[in-house]
Amino acid sequence: MSSKNSSKKSAARSENEPVKKLGARHKARKRAVDFLFEAEARDADPVHLAKERIELARADDSIAPVSEYTETLVSGVAENLDRLDSVISDHLNDWTLNRLPAVDRAILRVAVWELFHATDVPPVVAVDEAVELAKQLSTDDSPSFVNGVLGQIVLVAPQVRAAAAAVSSRSDDAVDE
Template sequence: MSGTHKKLGARHKARKRAVDFLFEAEARDLDPVDLATERADMSGKDESVAPVAPYTVTVVTGVAENLDRIDAVISSHLQDWTLERLPAVDRAILRIAVWELFHATDVPPVVAVDEAVELAKQLSTDDSPGFVNGVLGQVVLVAPQVRSAAAATSRRAEPGSDEPEDPRS
């Protein structure tokens, strides 16, 4: 539990903004990628619009492109609950963390989980951090196989994708 608060840097802010965009897009029935891209464009032209970090757009795009698979993974780890019954903010947090666990090779799994728990503490109910941690604790067990399979089937030109994975580094 201790130590997470000192890591709330640029990536944390980018994840929080991604949660905001996913939440808003779902609430307003908008495409999250269009929303994030539009805000990023607007922030360059209008000082009253907060800047959008490139990682925010990367995360939102990654979640949107893999949404069905991400939701299936989350749903399979919910036991007696459904994805639709979760608070929308928890859905967004879990979607981002699962995307990072499966696709963000430069984000160690423990960081993806810790960040999700931290976001749940900041943005959701008192029960959410433990719930998010429990779900992701199960997902993290299958993440290495998913990453390996994804790496074998699709070599994308993403930052850090050529670096060897070492979960202990």
Template sequence: MKKPGTRHKARKRAVDLLFEAEVKNCSPVDLIVQRRELAIGDDSVGKINDYTAQIVEGIAGDTAGVDAVISSHLKEWTLPRLPAVDRAILRLATWELFNTVDVPTMVVVDEAVELAKELSTDDSPAFINGVLGRIVLLAPQVRAALTAEQAGGSTTDSRSQES
């Protein structure tokens, strides 16, 4: 079995934080702040990877947009009807498909399916793969626009180059 990489662990932690925030009805960004503060004085609290924080903060900053994309690609389902962990995985993958130009789209989809295998129901991996298979068609245009925006100096990309 392949050992999970740093980004896989970061994604899994992001899903955990997104899920926890939804259950607690609180901000996932606030959870990151709390965990980072706790980790300072307590070694049993895992540190928050920068990529985890980037994902969670990105999703939190555009939840409505991410949810709209997911909702428009669901067939015979609504976002609120999905299991909370599946929503978190779909949010993570959708955000990553559109915002991480250094990660190949198929890696994003594969990682989401793997997370579904680890964290959700037996039917979830195929379901998530199907939804993302439709969303991934939009990714090249969105990524191209992001790259053009960054090249124009509108934003600074501080993402890690580690996959």
């Protein structure tokens, strides 16, 4: 097959591949990663940073509003940061969290928070979204690395969610008494 025909076939394949439509949740995840990344770079509180941006967007129509889901992700990651980092670190295999690119840390934190706390997000979606963000925002090696780490963490997510539900249920029972 000539290279001319070969390039025509690959061009045709590219045109026929489905284009991923990025929805509101994807944009919210990306914005949360942006806030977490910026907060780490500036040594700032990500929740405070998000609140500042919310106020700026309210005051200036030219600034994109911050979605409620972005705010949920940022506050969820911030509230659970030590636990999320511990879980991620436990699954890095010969790496440390500090050796990862900062954007990869932010992506993993958002994804692991979703795996453990966002009961309306199927685990496969949390992982796929993290991989997509790594493709958009990080190095060429990051998507497969993020996928590998999350592929291990996704196995423990059901137990973590069940344990959290049991604790929540006990707390609710104690309040009712």
